[in-house]
Amino acid sequence: MxxxxxxxxxxxxxxxxxxxxxxxxxxxxxxxxxxxxxxxxxxxxxxxxxxxxxxxxxxxxxxxxxxxxxxxxxxxxxxxxxxxxxxxxxxxxxxxxxxxxxxxxxxxxxxxxxxxxxxxxxxxxxxxxxxxxxxxxGSWPTPTLYGPGYHGIWKSLYDRFGLDFASSLATEHPEEYWExxxxxxxxxxxxxxxxxxxxxxxxxxxxxxxxxxxxxxxxxxxxxxxxxxxxxxxxxxxxxxxxxxxxxLDGRISCHYRMFPLLYARESDAVIEMVEACAAPNRIKKILKQHEPIKRMIYQGRGQKVRALFDRSALPRREQAIRNRIKAHGFWMR
Structure with missing residues (x-):
């Protein structure tokens, strides 16, 4: 809540x-x-x-x-x-x-x-x-076969700093599930x-x-x-x-795109239109186009080619799958 x-x-x-x-x-x-x-x-x-x-x-x-x-x-x-x-x-x-x-x-x-x-x-x-x-x-930790698991790893950190571990848990999720x-x-x-x-x-x-x-x-x-x-x-x-x-945040008010190919693959038409409008004035454009990913993705249209690879209403659940598809078509940049 x-x-x-x-x-x-x-x-x-x-x-x-x-x-x-x-x-x-x-x-x-x-x-x-x-x-x-x-x-x-x-x-x-x-x-x-x-x-x-x-x-x-x-x-x-x-x-x-x-x-x-x-x-x-x-x-x-x-x-x-x-x-x-x-x-x-x-x-x-x-x-x-x-x-x-x-x-x-x-x-x-x-x-x-x-x-x-x-x-x-x-x-x-x-x-x-x-x-x-x-x-x-659930990018961290990666529990090993012989332990400790999520519980033991995270509890060790809370204990290190004298923090109450039990009150941090989302108990609607089962033991050893990362969330x-x-x-x-x-x-x-x-x-x-x-x-x-x-x-x-x-x-x-x-x-x-x-x-x-x-x-x-x-x-x-x-x-x-x-x-x-x-x-x-x-x-x-x-x-x-x-x-x-x-x-x-990370929704209507802010967009953490991380890399420009991911921006074009994942985000809404409204976000893309807004960022392209903000990047359009000549005084900003002449600076931003010095950065190769921005030049190719925003100003030379590669972003729209990335965009055409995906249905925003049915994106792959894992980010790595999105990256792999972009790379397979030769459009990845960072």
């Missing part, structure tokens, strides 16, 4: 930017946000890691045209330092950037490969009750204070990476570490699965 609606509250948005693919995704995010929410009351931060010893090369955005357009779209560049992750685990940027946000101000984090497709004021955020994306598959255990996609999450959330997130993720419980011995942490630690943080701060009604 969803939480009851709370009075509307201004909040900040955080996305992660870097040189290369992410800077173009950030431009599309900002363009779609301004298109669908021209009166957005909060601030849009593009957090960019500084060069440092944890990076082989400078990860910051240095393209002046990209930076100028982000500014024109109302985004603020927020530099931050990597103390723990960096080149070895760039997904950790979403964790380390949180403490650079204004302390005590509610925030929503979105992965940069997201489009804002509707009015964010319709989302009944209760920032005292954190939540995250439920658009996920019984709290698990999110890290494509969005929110809370009342980025410092409080970020410090806990970093503490948990670093502990799991550096000293995993023995129950995790045969489990891969890369790229799943952010999604392993996230439910522990959300539960530890009093949140859960029912933080938002279904169908809003």
């Amino acid at each position: 969803a939480k009851k609606q709370h009075p509307r509250q201004a909040f900040n948005i955080l996305i992660i930017g870097q040189s290369g693919r992410l800077q173009y995704e950030c431009l599309l995010f900002a363009a779609t946000l301004r298109h669908t929410n021209p009166d957005f009351e909060g601030r849009l931060f593009v957090a960019v890691p500084n060069a440092g010893p944890l990076w082989d090369r400078d990860p910051s955005i240095r393209d002046s045209a990209v930076l100028d357009m982000l500014g024109e779209l109302g985004a603020e560049i927020l530099p931050f330092e990597n103390q723990v992750f960096g080149q070895s685990y760039p997904q950790g940027n979403k964790i380390e950037a949180l403490v650079a946000l204004p302390e005590g101000q509610p925030f929503v984090f979105f992965d940069s490969d997201t489009l804002i497709t509707g009015d964010l004021t319709e989302v009944p955020f209760d920032f005292s009750y954190p939540g995250a994306s439920l658009r996920r598959e 019984r255990y709290l698990y999110f996609n890290a494509g969005y999450f929110f809370y009342r204070c980025p410092k409080e959330f970020g410090e806990r997130y970093l503490d948990y993720a670093r502990s799991i990476r550096d000293d995993p419980p023995v129950e995790l011995t045969c489990q891969s942490l890369d790229p799943w570490l952010d999604q392993i630690a996230l439910p522990l943080v959300v539960h530890g701060l009093g949140g859960g699965r029912d933080a938002l009604p279904g169908g809003l």
Whole structure:
């Protein structure tokens, strides 16, 4: 059951930017946000890691045209330092950037490969009750033949951090079924204070990476570490699965497309029309077309060829099957 609606509250948005693919995704995010929410009351931060010893090369955005357009779209560049992750685990940027946000101000984090497709004021955020994306598959853990199973693996993590495991379970699902255990996609999450959330997130993720419980011995942490630690943080701060009604984020209001071939394969006509309209102005087009997947998918029509391969009302249940069909026709790009 969803939480009851709370009075509307201004909040900040955080996305992660870097040189290369992410800077173009950030431009599309900002363009779609301004298109669908021209009166957005909060601030849009593009957090960019500084060069440092944890990076082989400078990860910051240095393209002046990209930076100028982000500014024109109302985004603020927020530099931050990597103390723990960096080149070895760039997904950790979403964790380390949180403490650079204004302390005590509610925030929503979105992965940069997201489009804002509707009015964010319709989302009944209760920032005292954190939540995250439920658009996920059972990607972690992968229990082995001789154990431990889902229960033993997840319980070891809750025990590590002194959290109540039993209250996190969705008991309508049977033992050893993955959805019984709290698990999110890290494509969005929110809370009342980025410092409080970020410090806990970093503490948990670093502990799991550096000293995993023995129950995790045969489990891969890369790229799943952010999604392993996230439910522990959300539960530890009093949140859960029912933080938002279904169908809003990762639904009518936002679209986490992840890769451009998947965007064209899965999403509605309205989403495709909106993103193509946002990408059409010449001042944006001349920047975005520097990124090969955007150039081919949006501007050269390859996306429509991908789209013709699928019936949106009867998509394959598993994402891998969608990817495989696109690859079989030579249209995959990332």
